[in-house]
């Protein structure tokens with residue numbers, strides 16, 4: 001793959017902008033185009049085009065056994081991609097689409113085989129972002145799109161993050177501003193009797209269970225076990241700087257002092273309230289503890305900022321796992337090199 005061609009940037013403010021048609025044509029031509037969704041930016045390619053899909057894996061440095069989510073503009077497009085849509089999946093689509101929920105269903109024969117990484121299922125969603133969705137509607141093809149970061153890095157919540165990671169490795173990026181949710185979609189496997197949440201995300205378990213009743217949740221896997229969602233076995237979202245997640249508020253100062261005694265430079269990734277309580281100098285502030293949505297939206301931005309400094313260790317605050325907090329804490333736990 002050519003790694004030093006230019007990456008075109010379209011700054012798009014409204015879904016009516018005709019330049020979205022150009023970006024859509026590029027997707028139809030087999031090019032790689034990153035675009036905004038309500039969760040994070042996706043790196044899109046025609047999901048039926050073998051070479052285009054291969055190029056996604058190469059641009060990201062993504063392991064070949066990690067399947068991609070297929071994005072569509074309308075629910076009508078789903079039936080061509082899958083062999084069946086069970087009742088519970090239909091209810092979820094009606095309730096949560098467009099929105100941050102990826103639904104896994106038995107795959108049909110329309111898609112490039114690398115999209116599913118050899119599995120017999122495919123994850124599909126309609127993103128709730130007016131520019132991203134307008135692009136999908138204009139292209140009118142199924143668009144495979146993982147998060148538009150280099151593999152292992154925090155997911156991109158702005159076009160600038162995409163450029164930092166993938167400039168010269170992809171054909172274009174549609175810049176639709178900062179994404180709203182800030183963490184990825186919830187992934188739910190609906191290919192079995194009792195649906196199972198494989199990845200917590202923008203739609204909470206409580207919201208899902210209100211609609212279809214109790215669902216399973218993947219817990220910790222034994223080392224030998226193959227995870228149902230291949231992506232969950234990889235280290236993720238991690239800055240290069242060591243991040244230690246501190247469970248108990250009262251331990252943060254103690255751990256900081258121990259590190260400082262060893263001559264280490266210590267940073268903090270905390271709420272506004274914690275920063276005040278501890279009287280911290282230049283912490284990375286995620287937002288107010290009272291506003292867990294804001295904290296979640298800021299997480300990847302702040303994880304990226306951490307690497308612009310020269311801290312030896314950054315101590316991160318723990319938050320409640322209620323609601324979207326489950327997704328927030330899942331990402332923080334996976335970004336952390338140690339949990340204290």
Ligand code: TXA
Nearest residue numbers: 039041042067121122123146147184185228229230231
């Ligand atoms: O919010 C999102 O979901 C973003 C935006 C761009 O839509 N996309 C995203 O894609 O986070 P990615 O590739 O970074 O994460 C997809 C996750 C991975 O953990 C992958 O293993 C899992 O979904 N996945 C995809 N297809 C699957 C399948 N058929 N069975 C099990 N897990 C699947």
Ligand code: MG
Nearest residue numbers: 146147148155
């Ligand atoms: Mg990802």
